[in-house]
Amino acid sequence: MPDTLVSIKNLTKRFPVSKSFFGKPTKFVHAVNDVSFDIAAGETFAIVGESGCGKSTTSRLLDHLIKPDEGEIWFDGREISKLSDKQMRPLRSDMQVVFQDPYGSLNPRMKVQDIISEPLLVHTSLSTGERLRRAQELLDVVGLSAAHGERYPHEFSGGQRQRIGIARALSVQPKLIIADEPVSALDVSIQAQVLNLLRDLQEKFNLTYLFISHDLAVVEMISDRIAVMYLGSIMEVAPNEDLYRNPRHPYTQALLSAVPVPDPEIKKHHVLLEGDIPTSTTLPSGCPFRTRCPHATEKCAREVPPDTIVEPGHVVRCHYPDLTL
Amino acid sequence: MGKYLVKRILNMIPLLFIISVLVFMFIHLIPGDPARMVAGPQARLGEVEQIREQLGLNKPLLTQYIDWVTGLFHGDFGISFSNKETVGSLLAPRLPITMYLTICSITWSALFGVIIGAVAAINRGRSLDIVGMVIAIAGISIPNFWLGLQLMEIFSVGFGLLPTGGVDTWQGYILPSLAMGAGIMSILARVTRSSMVENLGRDYIRTSRAKGLSESKVIWRHAFKNSSIDVVTVAALQIGALIAGSVVVETVFSIPGLGRLLVASIGYRDYQVIQTLILFFSLEYMVVNLIADVLYGIINPRVRYD
Amino acid sequence: MSAPLLEVRGLTTEFKRDRKTWITAVSDVSFDLHPGEIVGLVGESGCGKSVSSLSVLRLLPRQTSRISGEVMFGGDDLLKLSEKRMRSIRGNDIAMIFQEPMNSLDPIMRVEDQLAEAITLHNDLSKREVHERCLRVLASVGIPEPKMTLRSYPHELSGGMCQRVMIAMAMSCEPKILIADEPTTALDVTIQAQILALMEQIRRERNTAILLITHDLGVVAETCSRVIVMYAGGIVEQTSTRELFAHPDHPYTKGLIASVPRLGSRVKRLPSIPGSVPDLAAMPSGCRFAPRCSFAQERCRTHEATLHPVAPDHLSSCLLSENERKEVLAHA
């Protein structure tokens, strides 16, 4: 096993949603619930799951934008979850983020070259000229031209903006890039461009990715290992091939079967899950998935399933990992 | 909901307390001696002292404050220096007048403001919109006493249609409430317009059009109803402007209301009256805003009181 | 094949940019819709899918848009009908649902009132009957507790539920045509699967013609019998779903299909279409796809590309033939 760059242990995060008369929170959104995983240097680790399952919260926790209620976050050999914002700042040059929304993540009042070189300004002592040169190089790297540096974000299309975001993330040559749904807002043709770019950059700069997406097909293409999240918990973690070939959690199976296949010749059998995702303020007892699971039993309602290692590197959080839908 | 109300009302208490302290401090900072005002210009020093004692003005400030606040709890607002009447009996006949004036103003201004705003929003970018908005902006640009004077000049003196002052008949309320409401009308027109424009661009409007609803139903049943949420909130905030307006307009139209009483009381340094009035105005502001919030919750089901 | 329910001919929609200039968002779009079929309308964001469908129902702002062409429905040209007649068609004969189910319902009106609004508008029913009808349609779209849902406000429902309510609302007057503008884009895959199944069920049970707008080729492949591919305001290809996926003719369609990542075919790199969609105000002359097309020739930039048959029941707008493109490829 190569070096572990990120190690997350029993991470839990609750957001208060209502307060009692005396200002004490009474209700919580259980955004992330006892989540643990490791990311090895150089690999692409993906988290997939439906909207609201806690993917972004996990990434924000890792990025030290919010602090966990419980659990540890190890990055590059340091426990960072208890660091203050100030202590965290120098570490950020090793960890950069690419966000989902290419429109909101760029300050509309800054020129593109300033956006790209901002991490340099913060983390290095390069002169203005050097920063500018670097920004122009980076523009080149992500497939834009240096002339674009003088412009403002609103003059770019979504895909181009996402490239700008990627260039910014690359500027300080981080070890880890957290990409939170970097392609979900893009059209397919553009999405392919960006995915290819990410892949090329990984090879070139030996990057580690935490790649977040709700699109199983996209994840399959880019990631080495995948975690499937549901209602704040990781239900299944497996290497890429394992997961797609042999999904063991009923949720993963349902998810996979729900993905439409762009081929009319294949008439796929869909497993239709009943009902909706429960609200994360009132988590079901036991297994969070049991309310929609076709073979939920009383045990599922009673006990939180243990993490079962079904194959090396393939962990499932289910009482019945051997049943298939 | 009940809990929410209780909470809001409880929240008002510290606010009122602070305001009462501030008001008390404020008026005692205003230069001028109420005892001298009561005694009159020809009074001698000894008489002034005697009056000061009668009025309890020679007690330490803290005692005076405590006396006042304890009185408040017993529903006793003190006695007016200048009139020897209890402040309560002083306010009692004026309160309905100012209230009625305020209600008239807010009613017409809300009605017209909303209509102008809605018409402007529906005709966005066209001449009706521009006309509506210029009217609206003109409304907040006119000093209300000037408007009052001009209205009086035109309608009372010029045409002899309406009384120039007093509120003995309902006609007496017309011009003052026009002068008082102009600014609010404008603000509401603008809020209505921008809220309507925003709501008209929302997806559910497209949905209701796709249902086959007529344009008027789309506008009033959907866009307008949604906009009323914003309108209510902003309207409530205007209560402060109305109070200030009443001070000025009641002076112009010689209306025996609370606003004019306040001006007169400040002139006489009638502490008891000033204190009570300002506290009352503050309370009024808070209560109206509370009502607006409740109303907001009724119109807007997305608000949850917990 | 039965007679078409809806015939769209040469639909062109323009938007007012400023005092004098109008920009064309949809140009010369023609297609048919038959009873009981689901037709997919695909294309990248901004290509004019929504505008085309809104134009059919004349739901675009009147002051800032103008529509030309012909939309024949039941012998009438919808574009020429009075507003009043048009209203009796909207929601009644042709219903529409939208992408953001949460935003497409009036946030401050109970579901029942919103449903009832459409029903009472087009039917002469008593209050009771309306209520029953509401219950029935809600149940028919698979809402587990219709009674409770009727009393709810939209924000109390999940996205999937809202979309079901939207569909129920659209179906409440049993329209002949349902236009669904990206009905599942905002939903999760598991919910998307539910909704798509529901659409299929509606088509089957009521023989409703559905125009399904989407940018997801997977959705098209799974649900549609025919596909219309749009690019930059115009149709570039139109054929049956099988044909399209089996023999895409237009380079754009080809690129699009290729760039979709597929489950189970783990590739390192995806083929992609270079560049991005042109700006409406600066449409390239000739074939609009030419600037991004790796086969583009001189005439592609000068000649207007129009839809023409390339195979039976297969229209494409590519100016080059299959052979010519092969040649280009060989030369490169």
Add this chain to the structure above:
Amino acid sequence: MADTTTKNAEGAFAAGEELPRAVSPWRQFIKKFWRRKTAVAGFFFIVFVLVIAVIGPQITPYDPGAYDYAALYSGPSATHIWGCDEFGRDVFSRILAGTQLSIGTAVTASVLGTVVGVVLGLLAGFLGGIVDAIIMRVCDIMFAFPGMLLAMAIVAIIGPGIKNIMIGVAVFTVPTFARIIRGAVLEVRGELYVEVAKSVGCSTARTMFVHIFPGTMQALIVNFSMNVGGAILTASSLSFLGLGANVTEPEWGAILSQGRSYIATAPHLVLFPGLVIFLTVLAFNLFGDGLRDTLDPKLN
């Protein structure tokens, strides 16, 4: 690096595609603003008034203080285009000369109030927590005090006069701006790019001044221009209630409130200053309103 470029550039720009035209946000704004004719009219009027404020005292046809007891209350005529007042002073000259004072007062008061309000609003919005709670409670209290009354009380305490009016008006501007700016800060703070700034590693100060504060500028400018209008009105209302500027100075509100005694006999004494105040406030409001509409993404 050069060789990888071509590969990576696969999607960026195909041959022949032009770069998007460079439009600075500023230019774009001007273009949009220019379309709002009423706002443009307001803008020019403001510029006009500001010019008058600067050169007004130099270009008066008469000495604004010069009296002529033979021309008391004389109406508009060729020699005195806006007539004469109760001392036979030329109304037009007085208004010209008073522009500096009136606009100066309103602008200074607004600037004062705005600066304090902005600082408080930034602190409240950015720091949150207890600081926010305290600042907002104070604002609540000030709001519950109707603004005019607050100004009245302040002027009553510190005495009338231009300087004190400025303070009075400024004080009641503070809570409004604190709230607006706090709101804007909270809104901008919720923007993704602010989170990005933190994630990139920007210091608190940098986040606040480079990323957040510029985002609140539009709210600031819009409300400032509206506030100047409001300040002119408040100042004249205070004059009306006898708490105004020094009566001997040709401040507009003072001119108007003195003129009001003669509304029946010499209506021009009320009409012209009233109109000037009205038009100026109108211009500020039209301008502010136009700015708001131009800057409001929801209305574009």
Add this chain to the structure above:
Amino acid sequence: KGASKDAKGSGSAGGSSSSDLLKADKDGFVVRATKTDSKAKSNDATIAVETPVKELHPMNWSDGTSGNVVLYIYDSLLAYDKDMKFVPRLAKSWEISDDALTYTFHLRDDVTFTDGSAFDSSVVLTNYQQAIDKKNNWRRRRTFIETIDENTEVTRVNSAEAPDESTVVFHLAKPFAPFLNSMAQFFIISGKVVTDSSHDYMKESAGSGPFKLKEYSQGDHTTLVRNDDYWGKAPKIDSVTFREVPEAGSRIAMLQTGEVQVAYPVPADQVATIRSAGNINLLSIPSTTMRYVTLNNDVKPLDDVRVRQALNYALNQQDYVDVMYAGAATPATSVLPATVPGYKEQKPFDYDIEKAKSLLKEAGLEDGFSIEMIGDNSSQETKGMTFVMQQLAKINVKVDVKPGDAATNGVLAEASESETKLQTWYVNWSQTDADGFMRSLLSEAMVPPTGYNTAFWKNDKFNAELEAGNAAPTLEEQNKHYGACQDIAWDECPWIYLASDNSLIAYNSCLSNVTNPPQGLDIINEKLSV
């Protein structure tokens, strides 16, 4: 253009706008209604007044409006007529002993109070006892008390007695010439009520006057109805309402619209409106109000009499009268208004800039000086201050005008000599007796905080003359002393003398007439054509 630009004011008034000057005819009419056929809507008269009625206790009111209303409800033993002569009221007649120490009043026997109780000599005595009772501390108490210093008071009346039901006798401690004036302000309340400290005079009146209180609405109006049991000539008007209308414009507007029949006071500049209305009369009646600017004699350079004189020479009184009152005022020719008994005309400081300048030069102030002036913030007062400022600017005296509200000025005005910041004060005073007038404003004893000698002017000769006048047994002798007082004060210039303005009263021609005796506006015996 250039010509007038540099002119710091030009010419004296009375030029072009002389047509608007208020020239009263012999009956005091400035404007006589041309349309005399106006009709009132009902037989109820309404008078628009500027200030509120605040106190209806006949012996404790302080403001003029209240005093005016009291006049309708209560009777005194004797009263003034409009020429300031005493006329009988509740007393049919009276005698003064030769030593000027005994005043005997013969009372009417046909008077009952509106609360039903009868009027007789004992009631007068009870009223007197209550009036001087320190516990009550009514404002009218002052008229019977002499203040020696802060702690010592002497009652002017040694003893009062009622030899029979219809006679009252007052024995004075020493001669006090204004005693009849005091009696004219001594309003008699029903004996039952006057001792009842809990009686609310704002709810129910207990007088014997032609009217009685019907309704008092604080800050709005006070309505009186005819007292049908009145002993005298019964009023013809059913009711009289005093309505508070603070805005001058509104008062005139209401007069025009017929909402009120009388408006008082009327700003001088409204004459054109009134003239054009046609059905409105405008009366201009000399008043007992004196307008002046006190000059703090302790402040440099005002301590120099030459400077004070210079200021008087520089001020054009006629312009003041014309600009401020459109002619409806009389330039000051003494420290007392001409209407106050005891007035003695002085040689005016004729407007003379050169003389003023040379006086300043003598005082070493060729370049002028700056001075602060306070005054009321009402529009009339600020206008007056502006006028003074303009006038004094001609001799390079720069006046910094500081209007403030009454309470603020009060604080400034009552500061003791060592603490005062007062420099000059644009102010006015109104009183009907010469002694009170001059004593309050110019005697040394009345230097603030005791009284209103805000000029801090101290002159022993003046003080002595004033005391002598006060003690003089006869009016002639008294007037001689008061005349001497005026001579002394006038040349010393403790003030800038301005003018005594007329009361301007406008009334609709549906009202037969309005008179304005010193104590207030009178329509008691007038009639309304309905």
